[in-house]
Amino acid sequence: MEFExxxxxxxxxxxxxxxxxxFLEILEISPNEKETKKLKKSIEIERTPDDSVIVYVRTAAPYGQSIVEFGKRIMKNITENIQRMTEIPVTAVNVTITDVVEKIEASQQEMEEEEE
Structure with missing residues (x-):
């Protein structure tokens, strides 16, 4: 962004x-919790030629909730926050649901692998 x-x-x-x-706001998880490290790796940013961004999120959905509504909440929250804080337009937020689980968090095995 250019200014005078x-x-x-x-x-x-x-x-x-x-x-x-x-994303964590939607999951109702504090960014300080240990299991969030794995979740951060599930987000990718792509810049477009017209100076906007596309966000990719891979996540599991909580069992018993509408998967579509869950995905829409993620899309809306990410779009609004990026545009509000940076004034950079968000072209798309693409959410890929990879699983359905009781509680969304990194498994104990994944956390142990990262520590090694």
Whole structure:
């Protein structure tokens, strides 16, 4: 973004962090919990030629809830937060549901593998 006084560049890591925290808001998980490390790896940011972004999220859905509504809440929250905080347009938030689980968190085995 260019301004009279200079430029502001927002890194993909910042966009990923905003998307990640927006995702955690939907899951009702604190970003300080251990299992969130695995969830952050499920988010990818892509820049488009027209200076907007596309966000990709891979997640499990909680059993018993509408999967479509769950996905829509993720899309809406990520889009609103990125656009509000950065003024960068979000072209799309693509959510891929990979599983249905009782509680969304990284498994104990995955967490042990990361620590090694």
């Amino acid at each position: 006084q200079g430029n502001i560049n927002i890194s993909d890591e910042v966009l990923k962090e905003i998307a990640f925290r927006s």
